[in-house]
Amino acid sequence: MDISSFLQKEELHKEDVIFLLGRTAPDELEQLYRAAYETKKEWVGNVDYYRGLLEFSNRCIKNCNYCGIRRDNGEVERFDTPREDILTMARWCYEQQYGSVTLQSGERQDEAFIDFVEGLLRDIKSIGNGALGITLCVGEQTKETYQRWYNAGAHRYLLRIESSNPKLYATLHPQDGHHNWNVRKTCLDSLAEIGYQVGTGVMIGLPGQTLEDLAEDILFYKKQNIAMIGMGPYVVHHNTPLGKKVCEAGLDTAEARAERLRLSINMVAVTRLFLKDVNIAATTAMQTLHPLGREMALKAGANILMPLVTLPQFRSQYQLYDNKPCLEDGQEQCRNCLSARVASVGDTVGWGQWGDSPHFFNNL
Ligand code: SAM
Ligand code: SF4
Incomplete structure (x- = not known):
């Protein structure tokens, strides 16, 4: 069957999702991305929303095999952004x-950290009388902690499942009892x-990951009733167990990286076609693999951008993977550069708006 008959289907099933994710021919990709962009326009509009991304501390109790700020990476100098500086950036x-x-x-679970985040949320909430929407992305916590932070003003939470396949997840994390799917x-x-708007996502192009795994990831988003998706390619960090393994096996070639990017854009497009009214981020990792990676994602159905507002002096110590872009840019440059990217795909920016996921409200 040709791709257009798949794109005309009222409802996509798992086999359809696998078929669409596996497309590589340029004319098929063009049709796939065009259909996804039309779906974006119809369900969430061609307006993209900003979330200023503040990476405020690289201290972590976890040791994920892929991540550049994992606990055992001694090359990293650990930092905590002072509270006043975080508030200045939020303002x-x-x-x-x-x-x-x-x-x-x-990730940290100690009381000092929980209190710090709680106080911070209340202070950020007071800016412009609650004008800013707040997303938290600080890992696994107890339900009580999540509730405290919700009460203090966070209303969205991003926690990537990394892979919906528990067996694949296990290969990405130490089996020490602290990394449990x-x-x-x-x-x-x-x-x-x-009551949070819940976001999740996966890394794409992981060693051992199949198209079926990725299709299951999209089904997982649906089953969990996820409102926001933040996913992107796996990118090697040289000083991690997974990064070393991938490089030693000769699996980080230019072709392999291009393949991971294509798969990531296909995931954005098929997720948009399958879930329709969710928010989907065009993530920085996509730009790491291609200078126009984020534009490609916007054109394939993504509608959220996260301009970096991390303090410049800490950016080099928050490298989850090698060659992270924008390390030298100030926050003004990030703002202007992203606005140009949005305009280049024919979208507009939803300035000053929270840009909540319509899916969250459609499902209340
Ligand atoms: N510590 C929290 C957690 O793990 O949920 C939040 C911050 S963590 C740095 C955010 C995300 O970075 C992770 O969910 C993971 O998917 C992503 N990440 C880490 N290392 C990566 C890599 N090498 N390539 C792509 N994404 C990576
Ligand atoms: Fe820590 Fe998150 Fe990196 Fe895992 S992915 S090591 S939890 S920062």
Whole structure:
């Protein structure tokens, strides 16, 4: 069957999703991305929303095999952004009409960290009388902690499942009892029960990952009733167990990276076609693999951008993977550069708006 008959189907099933994810021919990709962009326009509009991304600390108790700020990476100098600096950046986001901020860090579960985040949320909430939407992305916590942070003003939470396949997940993490797929899934359930707009996502192009795994990831988003998707290619970090393995096996060639990018854009497009009214981020990792990676994602159905507002002096110590872009750019440059990218695909920016996921409200 030819791709257009798949794109005309009222409802896509798992086999259809696998077929679409596997397309590589340029004319087929063009049709796939065009259909996804039309779906984006119809369900969420061709307006893209900003979340100023503040990576405020790289301290982490976890040791994920792929991540450049994992606990055992001694090459990293650990930092905590002072509270006043975080608030200054949040105020800057408000003045620039970003609409929302995302606070991201390594995972910590100690009381001092929980209190710090709670206080921070209340302070950010007071800027412009609650003008900023707040997304948290600080890993696995108890339900009680999630509730405290929700009460303090966070209303979205991003926790990638990394892979919906527990066996693949196990190959990506140390088997030390602290990296458990079921715990992560339970966190997603708790967040939804509390009332957060829940975001999740996966890494794409992982060693051992099949098209069926990726199709299952999209079905997982649906089953979990996920409102926001943040996914992107796996990118090698030289000083991690997975990065070393991939490089030693000769699997980080230019062709392999191009393939991971294509698969990532296909995932954006098929997720848009399958889920329709969710928010989908055009992530920085896509730009790492191609200078126009984020534009490609916007053209394939993504509608969220996360301009970096991490303090410039800390950016080089928050490298989850090698060759992370924008390390030298100030926040003004990130703002202008992204606005140009949005205009280049024919979209507009939803300045000053939260840009919540329509799916969240359609399902209340
Ligand atoms: N520590 C929290 C957590 O893990 O949920 C939040 C921050 S963590 C750095 C955010 C995301 O970075 C992870 O969910 C993971 O998918 C992504 N990440 C880490 N290393 C990566 C790599 N080498 N390539 C692509 N994404 C990576
Ligand atoms: Fe820590 Fe998150 Fe990196 Fe895992 S992915 S090592 S939890 S920062």
